[in-house]
Amino acid sequence: MTETAGAVLEGVVREEWGRLTSLLLAQYRRLDLVEDALGDAVEAAARRWPSSGPPDKPAAWLLTTARRRVLDRVRAESMAHRKAALLVTDASQRQEGLGAMADPGDLVEDDLLRLVLMCTHPALAPEAASALALRLVLGVSTHDIARLFLVTEPTVAARITRAKKKIVTAGIPFAVPAADVLPQRLETVAQTAYLAFTAGYAPGSGSDLLRADLAGEAIRLVRVVVALCPGEPAPVALLALMLLQHSRRDARVGDDGRLILLADQDRRRWRRDGIDEALARLTDPVLMRPVSPLAASYIVQARIAAEHATAASPEETRWDRIVGQYDLLLRLVPSPSIRLARAVAVAEASGPESGLVALDGIEIPGSHRVAAVRAELLFRYGDIAAAKAAYDDAIAVCRNDTERAHLLERQKALPRVSPP
């Protein structure tokens, strides 16, 4: 019984947190109270459900309990003659539209979209927006958000508090913007989710080397947006990209806790379900019409990931097609990181000498990656002395322990330079 109650609660929190938050915000417009009230309701459920058994409608139970908490606080404030700032909503417009909308389900979905757009408003700092969206839309704990972004829990709490204060004070509305602004806003949502996703794959240390489980929460955020706005290309393309990158999560870290490079990964450990879904998403008709540069960049990156995902072995990878996709990507996003990735692809497609030519002139200040790639290509080309020197350059600027250990190992494995 206890286990069932716990599982029911965990499930309802995971699936319904955002909807419950958005309903409470729409009703009471109190950004300062809603999160705590819902948290209290979950705590009450954790205490009561094991003995009483989970209610028939667990989400409704949580909503009713959270409503009571909000009302208790509001009543206490009115006795003390305190007046709290309310969230700005498009409630008046909604009231007019109420009669027209037959299905009350639409209203709920609209509230969830309002919540997502409010949390990811471009007037909020991107890290704060990411943290707020994970917390309010998905119910991810501040502890887990802190782990994801490799910062302390008080830092996350402070970011969320500051973001909430700005929303209420600056009047960031709990509203769906005009149709001409909506696509742009959904692109900001996509960028916010991708920021959280890539944070999960930024190397940390120890057991937190990769926080792929938390990166998965960013995928959930994009799923929410795709479900709400299936006709928008950027979220659909981003979902495909994330699913492909995420499909390799089990193969990316070895038993000894070290990063495993793509070519050395056990491809049987790639998640087929994620790859299959991504490949299907990439054929979605919304991606076939002209799209924004951001959506196009997601599509091209997803196609590159798809080339890897569909190659049965590293040797069978179609590097010629990958170079072609990188050429497209460079036209959309001319960044040194993409030029570096293209140089690697060129080396695989046409040999280390071509790769070294493609590498020429690429500079990424503070990063060891250009030097590390140069070292590897020089080794393959047969210039061992130059490869050793390039590893020295890479090791000197590498700031991540795990990656530095990997570079030292590669350098040590170089064959001895035969005396002249």
Place this chain on the structure above:
Amino acid sequence: MILVAYEPGHWESASEAVKQEYFAAHHAFEEYVDAHGRRISSAPLAGADTATTIRHVDGAATVTDGPFVESVEQVGGYYDIELPDLDSAIAAGCLLPSSYAVELRPAVTIEGYESM
């Protein structure tokens, strides 16, 4: 409150046609604000080279020449307006001349303070 920043010298060197574009942009802004909220006050400000800054240092008021922040962009004017939310303020701010940087700041009431 909308604070407008500009690069000094821009206006003085502008042609008559360019000045007309600026006026048109301000009119579009004002029309938007009138349609969605209200205008309270506004003023263009003289150049920051005419600014004077007062600071209290060691208990004494010291007066210095210049604005309080030295930067390439300088506050060139303000609009005190009322709009329903940040999105409409952003929509209004986007109508102002594209050479401006536009800062949007909410005004607040200070509890316990009553103006004389």
